[in-house]
Amino acid sequence: MPKLRITLPKGFTEFCSEHMLNWPAESVEECKQMLLPCDPNARERSYYKETALHKCIPLEVVKWLVERGADVNLANAYGTPLFKHAAWGHYDICKYLIEHGADVNITAHAERTALISAVFIGRTGNYDTVCLLLAHGADPCHHTAVWDDNRTPLQYLMTGRDISWYKDKPDIAEVLIKAQREQGGIPEEEWMKLQENVSYMGNEFELLKKDWSDEYRNEIETIMNRFYAIFDVTPAKPVLKHDGKSPIEVDRNLSVVEQHSALWEYLVPASGKCSTVQGEVIRITGRVDGEANNNGGANWDAEYRKMLDALEQYFLQGNALGEYDLNEARDAIIEINHFKAAPGCYGCQKQIDYLIELAVKWIWQNPEPIKLGKVAYKR
Numbered sequence: 001m002p003k004l005r006i007t008l009p010k011g012f013t014e015f016c017s018e019h020m021l022n023w024p025a026e027s028v029e030e031c032k033q034m035l036l037p038c039d040p041n042a043r044e045r046s047y048y049k050e051t052a053l054h055k056c057i058p059l060e061v062v063k064w065l066v067e068r069g070a071d072v073n074l075a076n077a078y079g080t081p082l083f084k085h086a087a088w089g090h091y092d093i094c095k096y097l098i099e100h101g102a103d104v105n106i107t108a109h110a111e112r113t114a115l116i117s118a119v120f121i122g123r124t125g126n127y128d129t130v131c132l133l134l135a136h137g138a139d140p141c142h143h144t145a146v147w148d149d150n151r152t153p154l155q156y157l158m159t160g161r162d163i164s165w166y167k168d169k170p171d172i173a174e175v176l177i178k179a180q181r182e183q184g185g186i187p188e189e190e191w192m193k194l195q196e197n198v199s200y201m202g203n204e205f206e207l208l209k210k211d212w213s214d215e216y217r218n219e220i221e222t223i224m225n226r227f228y229a230i231f232d233v234t235p236a237k238p239v240l241k242h243d244g245k246s247p248i249e250v251d252r253n254l255s256v257v258e259q260h261s262a263l264w265e266y267l268v269p270a271s272g273k274c275s276t277v278q279g280e281v282i283r284i285t286g287r288v289d290g291e292a293n294n295n296g297g298a299n300w301d302a303e304y305r306k307m308l309d310a311l312e313q314y315f316l317q318g319n320a321l322g323e324y325d326l327n328e329a330r331d332a333i334i335e336i337n338h339f340k341a342a343p344g345c346y347g348c349q350k351q352i353d354y355l356i357e358l359a360v361k362w363i364w365q366n367p368e369p370i371k372l373g374k375v376a377y378k379r
Contacts, residue, residue, distance in 0.1 A: 002037075004037065004038055004039040004042070005037050005038045005039065005042055006038075006039050006042050006043070007038070007042055007043060007044065007045050008035075008038060008042050008043065008044045008045075008051075008052060009034045009035070009037075009038065012034055012035075012044070012052070012055070013044055013046070013050075013055065015030075015031065015034065016031075016055040016056050016057055017056070019031075020056045023057075023058040028058055028060055028061060031057060031058075031061050032061060032064055035052055035061075035065070038052070040052070040065050040066075040068040040069045040070035040071075041069075041070055041071050041074055043076075048076055048077075048078065049076045049077075050076055050084075051070065051071075051074055051076075051081065052065055052070070053065055053066075053070050053072065053074070053081035053097075054076065054080075054081050054084050055084075056084075056088060059090075059092050059093050059096060062093050062096060062097070063096065066096075066097075066100055072097050072100055072101050072102045073101065073102060073103050073106060075106070075108055076108075077108065077109050078108055078109045079106075079108035079109070079112070079114065079117065080102065080103070080106055080108070080114070081097060081102070082094060082097050082098070082102045082103075082104070082106075082114045083108060083112075083113075083114045083117040084117070085097065086114040086115070086117045086118040086126075086129055086133065087117040087118060087120070087121040088121075089118070089126040089128075089129050090129070091128045091129050091132060094114075094129055094132055094133070095132060098132070098133075098136050102114075104133050104136050104137055104138040105137065105138060105139050105142070107142075110144050110145045110147070110148035111142075111143070111144045111145040111148065112144055112148070113138065113139070113142055113153070114133060114138065115130065115133045115134070115138040115139070115140070115142070115153045116142075116144065116151075116153050116156050118130050118133060118153075119153050119154075119156050119157040119172055119176070120156045120157070126168060126172065127168040127171045127172050127175070130172050130175060130176070131175060134175065134176075134179050139183075140152065140153055140154070140176055140179035140180045140183060141180055141183050141184065144156075152176075152180065152190070153176055154173065154176040154177060154180060154186070154194065155190065155193070155194065157169065157172055157173060157176065158173065158194050158197045158198065159193070159194075159197050166223075167219070167223065169223065169227075170223060170226040170227055170230060173227070173230055173231075174230060177230070191231075194231055195231050195232070195233050198227045198228065198231045198233045199233055199234075199236060201224065201227065202224055202227075202228070202233070202235060202236030203236045203239070205220060205221070205224050205236065206236045206237070206238050206239040207239050207265075207270050208270050209221070210241070211270065239265060240266065241266065241267075241269075242266050242267050242276070242279070242369075244275045244276060244369060244371075245369060246369070247367040247368055247369075248263075248266075248267070248276075248278050248363060248366075248367045248368075248369060249367065250262060250263055250266075250360070250363065250364070252364070256356065256357050256360055257356070259360050260282060260285070260286070260356050260359065260360055263278075263279075263282045263360065263363065264282050264283070264286050267279030267282055267283075268282055268283045268286070273372060273375060274372055275369075275371065275372060276369040276370055276371060276372055277314050277317055277318075277366075277369075277370040277371070277372050278362075278363050278366060278369060278370065279372070280310075280314060280372050280375075281311060281314050281315070281359040281362060281363070282359055282363070284307045284308070284310070284311045284314075284359075285311070285352070285355050285356045285359045286356075287304075287307065287379065288304065288307070288308070288336065288341060288352055288355070289352050289353075289356060291304065291341050292341040292342065292348070292349060292352055293349075296342060297339070297340040297341035297342040300340035300341050303377050303378050303379040304341065304379065305337055306376050306377035307377045307379060308333045308336065308337065309333075309376075310375060310376065310377060311329075311333070311355065311359075312326075312329060312330060312333060314362070315329055315358065315362055317366075317370055318365070318366040318368075318370055319365040319366050321358060321361065321362055321365070325358055325361070328354065328358075329354075329355060329358055331351075332348075332351035332352075332354050332355055333351075333355070335348045335351045336348045336351050336352060336355075
């Protein structure tokens with residue numbers, strides 16, 4: 001008997017990707033023929049070292065591999081096959097893997113579990129998979145590594161990097177809350193963070209909804225109302241946006257930072273450039289501040305420099321800033337470019353804060369909207 005190969009056939013990953021949503025009978029047989037010369041635990045040559053069971057293959061091929069001796073708990077750095085199929089919402093495959101010994105609580109990268117994979121990817125259809133994992137002992141109270149923010153599956157569901165709404169999400173939240181409470185409850189600090197995230201989602205919804213169709217807006221509003229009820233959160237207030245024509249007013253009793261934040265909500269769109277110069281000076285100073293404090297200046301490039309060059313020119317429009325302020329603005333821009341927006345004691349946070357102050361001051365002097373023309377930067 002010829003020795004079986006320990007690596008998957010060349011092109012197998014691409015073959016699976018092409019048939020991800022459509023596996024006719026002839027493709028199933030072709031898949032088996034491709035794998036026939038391989039050990040059932042053969043891995044791909046790429047960085048991920050996945051086995052055939054990790055791939056998006058149909059249940060028939062999964063059964064065939066397991067019957068040939070494939071190890072359902074054989075992991076790569078990012079988990080076992082159960083992790084992948086839980087993320088895809090492949091209920092029948094997850095059920096089969098569990099019935100054939102798949103460990104629902106085995107951990108992988110960042111101490112994540114299959115349950116976290118099921119909730120983190122965020123797609124409609126994963127509710128049944130989440131319930132399946134919980135019914136077979138998946139731990140709803142498990143926390144990931146400290147460097148991964150020590151999150152539970154519920155926190156992963158509600159605090160992913162991207163805001164996402166899908167119809168199963170409130171249902172998944174409810175079942176995870178119930179499961180956690182049955183195992184001792186949710187710590188108050190964790191619950192408060194979850195409420196904060198729901199508030200953030202609500203604010204994003206109010207900001208973005210004007211650009212959506214009525215049907216989609218109503219669908220997401222229904223989801224948000226469920227989240228408000230589930231997490232006992234006061235609904236976000238509607239976002240009032242500037243009409244591009246009326247005089248721009250700001251409450252000077254607020255601190256400069258609070259005024260800048262209020263102007264951002266009032267003048268800056270969810271994406272793209274502003275319609276007015278007033279909005280753009282707020283957007284530029286906010287983007288620079290965000291790059292410094294969120295990324296440490298890691299993405300600083302020529303486009304940011306162009307934005308600061310434009311900011312200086314905007315300060316000259318309308319009722320321009322005084323000569324002293326303009327000179328200070330130029331010096332601040334030089335420093336920010338020199339340090340590439342790096343914050344900290346040896347960085348340029350002081351200069352960024354000063355530009356924020358000048359942006360607010362310039363708007364005080366220019367309440368009448370000035371239409372923004374063509375710009376030379378892409379960010």
